[in-house]
Amino acid sequence: MTEQTAPKSPVTTEQFIDEIKEQLKYNQGVTLEQATDADIYVASSLAVRRHLMDSWTATQKAMVEGNTKAVGYLSAEFLIGKQLRNALLNLGMLTEFDEAVKTLGHDPQLVVDAEYEPGLGNGGLGRLAACYVDSLASLGVPAFGYGIQYKYGIFKQEFDAEGKQVERPDYWLANDEPWGHIDYNRSQKVSFGGEVVEENGKKVWKPVWSVRAVPVDYMVPGYASGRVDTLRLWSAKSYDEFDLLTFNKSEYLDAVKPQVEAENISKILYPEDSTPQGKRLRLEQQYFFVAASLHDAIRVFYPGQDKPDLTTFPDKITFQLNDTHPVIGIPELMRILIDEYDYDWDTAWDITTKTFNYTCHTLLPEALEVWPVDLINELLPRHMEIINEINEHFLAELKGLTRDKERINRMRIVTEGEHPQVRMAYLATAGGSHVNGVAELHSQLLKDVTLRDFSDLFPTKFTNVTNGVTPRRFIRLANPRLSALITEGLGTDKWLSDLDLLQGLVPLANDDEFVKKFAEVKHANKVAFANFAKDRYGFEANPDTMFNTMVKRLHEYKRQSLKILALISRYAAIKNGTVNVDDVLPRTVFFGAKAAPGYYMAKLTIQLINNVARVVNNDPDVKGKLAVHFPANYNVRLAQHLIPATELDEQISQAGKEASGTGNMKFALNGALTVGTLDGANVEIRERVGADNFFLFGLTVDEVEALYEEGYDPAKYYEADPRLKMAIDMISSGTFSDGDRNTYAPLVADWLTKDYFMTLADFSAYADIQYQIEDLYRQPMEWNRKAILNVANTGYFSSDRAIEDYLERIWHTSPLAD
Ligand code: CBF
Structure with a gap:
């Protein structure tokens, strides 16, 4: 990405004040005196949106007229986070906003807080x-994000008195939502069900019900690029043709049911x-947004034709x-091309x-x-025919490439047998370029395991x-705070559009003055988080302890259980005097995680964590040494507060x-050190920051495989490490369930007999590395040097770089010319 300095605000503070007032008056109809923080939020958002409008229309015009290929990012999820501050930053209006809002007698933070986070x-x-x-727009690449505007986003998580997760609906659209523009004039009809008949030698799909897909457009402003892309989220509306006959029989509810x-x-x-997955509604959702998006793209790029x-x-x-x-898009495009535009199979397949x-x-x-083939047949009968045909063509192609019949059979897109199924990953691999x-x-x-046959051929x-x-x-x-320090250290703010520039901080890791400033920033962030946590969640976090965080979805493979077992063993060691309380490094552990509502073991783990927190935090023996907090409803906002305050991050899958x-x-x-396994991008992070600046532990992929092969026996590890035995026994004995021995029995039984994700096998290494971590933490200058090296060496993980890789390796396109 070409480096950019921060954009210049398109307005002065005074002008922005006038714009906010105008919105208050003409959009919301409230006086300045009546205006609440939420009103100011809506008015400022609408004013900011107006500033984006010209660039948005210009970007679309250039896209349609230009010779650059656009990108359509089809995704069932877009977790966009709050919009206002992001838009202000990308337009260069942060200061003007703060000043304007203060002048109008409001606190900018409270105004920003009035925005409700969409959990899509x-x-x-x-x-x-x-x-x-965000990166596509910042790089100036014309793009559409296509998805669904769910009325209810991810559930709101609460904990009940027993520490169990309770899911509450998140009706985010019950609030003012100034960012999405609903465009009834660009809707698309999406149909389902029915049958396929032959008419004049042509297959014709006769669906029986339809829904109106209405686009809700969110502008995606690029950072200092002058470009604004589109996030188009589809909302389902019914057609107003309801069953008058049924209605006339006074069966109103039946009449409106469809x-x-x-x-x-x-x-x-x-x-x-x-x-x-496997729910009918889910398939309906997938087809709904994909069909609408493909038709929309044809409308956009071939206007009036x-x-x-x-x-x-x-x-x-x-x-x-x-x-x-979104893989149902492959047969849908084939259907559009063949049935709606009369292309022959080969041409349609080539385009698709x-x-x-x-x-x-x-x-x-x-x-x-x-x-299941049956389900696709029922909802999308024409698509099932096309998928079958794709499968046949594909098998024929494979026969030309290999004589290995077993391999060919393994690669079937549609499986055989009594209950045939369509493997969407195989369909995607066969039907796409990359x-x-x-x-x-x-x-x-x-390549080596999941799609091996495909990658071989x-x-x-x-x-x-x-x-x-x-x-x-x-x-x-x-x-x-860190941003200001980085800009000071590098002497430029261009790093925000070229994150590789962070490399320039490497020498500063040896500059004691800079290291001290870095430590001050981290401490200030910890204090800020402690205040936020007190205010928002009501708990006290001591910023003079190490802040250690594990935030992510709750899943057995991610192994929150490993963290909680190590924590319990630490607690037990302090309690029973195995470690001298004076030698214990004070630590505050934060968890954030939602479990899928139907995932029993994950929900039980949440209950355990909450109850460990309850016991530990109320035990005077460990006061000041160990504290555990689990703020409910982890979301983008909480991430933005907690990540900058964290010193030790857990990536222990x-x-x-x-x-x-x-x-x-x-x-x-954000300058946290990682304790982690050699998994996912941890591997690349460690390579970049250097092995000395990353706390590595645990089995490797090959070792995991070898252990499965030889027959994994978790009980062996339980017997071998007294720390682990103590932790599990404490859980079993009811320490974290008011004496009830059954509460966590399913977790304990699973650990001791199955433990598919080998938590027990990795426990000792994980518990041991805590000593190294604590030794280093006791040397603040050394810890912070390493933290700076983490910041300096991870510029590679910018989404701008990822998008540049997609442009080069997959999409073969480039930014719009100026
Ligand atoms: O690639 C983005 C992320 O996707 C997941 O969350 C997913 O939903 N499959 C993965 O679990 C993550 O590892 C991955 O970073």
Whole structure:
């Protein structure tokens, strides 16, 4: 990315004050005296949005007229976070906003806090999509993010008196939402069900119900690029043709039922992450947003043309399939081309395979979607025919490439047997130009294990793009103190658009003055987080203890249980005098995690963590030495507060299970040291920051495999390490369940007999490395030097770099010319 200095505000403070007042008066109809913080938030957002409008329309015009191919990022999730500050930063208006709002008698922080965070994603995959549209706009690449505007985002997490997770609906649209513009004039009809008939030798799909997909547009401002891309999220509305006959029979509810059901499509985000799917509504959602998006792209790029030349479609836009969720787009494009535009099969296939690329975000076989043929037949009968035909053509192609019948059979897109299924990852691999994993290790394992047959026969399809995160939101907005110090250290703020410049901080790790300033920044962030936590969650966190954080979805493979077992063993050691209390390094541990509502073991782990926190925090024997906090409802906002305050980050998944991780990047970039396994992007982070500046422990992928092979016996590890035995026994004896021995019995039984993710096997190494961690922490200058080296050497993990890799390796396109 070309380095940019911070953009210059398009308005003065005085002008911005007038604009806010105008919005208050003409949009909201409130006087300045009546205006609440929430009113000021809406008025400022609308005023900011107006400033983006010209660049937005100009970007779209240049995209349609230009010779650069656009990018369509198809994703069922976009975890965009709050919009106002991000837009202000990218426009260069942060100072003008603060001043204007103060002049109007409001606190800028409270105004910003009035924004309700849209939770339109589950975790890493959705947040990555949001980082990528930010970077596309910042690089000046014309792009659409296409997804769904769910009415209910990811559930709101609460904890009950027993520490159990309770899910509450998150009706975020019940609040003023000034950022999304609903465009009824650009809606698309999406149909389902029915049958396929032959008419004049042509297959004709006769669907039986339809829904209206209405786009809600969010502007995505680039940082200092002058470009504004589009995030187009589809909302399902019914057509107003309801059943008058039924209504006349006074069965009003029955008459509106189909309308209600149609609107249900975009009602709720599936609260799952890396767990198997299989719900009918989910397939409806996938088809809904993908079909609307493909038709929308044709409308955008061939305006007013009845019979456009769609052989040029792959030159206009390239579609990235964000995981298997949008893969139904492959048969849909084939259907559009053949049924709606009369192309023959080969031409349609040529266009389709050139149009799509697929990113795989998982290594867990159970998370690769498969759809029952029966269900697809019922909802999308024409698509099932097309998928069958793709399968037949593909098998024929394979026969020309290999004589290995077993391999060919393994590669079937549609499986055989009584209950045939469609393997969406295989369909994506066969129907797209490129397949990429999201970190080097993950991409390698995709080739060696998950999609091995495919990579053997189509090696050039496979590539890697290591994930990245946007430095604008996750450094500049989240950590203004560190940002100022970086700018001071480098003598420029250009690092925000060229994160490799952080390398310039390397020599400063040896400059004691700079190291002290860095330590002061971290301490100030800890104090700020402690204040925020007190205010928002009501707990006290002591900023003079080490801040140690583990935030991510709760999943067994991520191994929150390893952290909690080590913590309990530490607690036990202090209690029973195995360690001298004076030698214990004071530590505050923060957890943040949501469990999928139907994931029993994950929810039980949440309950355990909460109860460990309750016991530890109320025990005078460990007071000042160990504290555990689990703020509910971890989201982007909490991430932006907690990450800058963290000193030690936990990335402790079982090697070979975390595809990449992106939290690991955010923490390193904010000057936390990582304790982690050789998994996902940890491997690359460690390579870049240097082995001395990363706390590595645990089994490698090969060792994990070897242990599975030889027959893994977790009980052996329980017997061998008294620290582990003590921790598990404490749980079993009811220490964290008011004496009840059964509460956590399912967890304990699983650890001792199955422990699929080898928590017990890695326990000793993990407990041992804590000594190294604490030794280093006792030398603050050395710790902070290493933390600076983490910041300095992780510029590679910018989403700008990731997007540049996609441009070069997959999309083969470039920014718009000025
Ligand atoms: O690639 C983004 C992230 O995606 C996941 O969250 C996913 O949903 N499959 C993975 O679990 C992460 O490893 C990955 O960083």
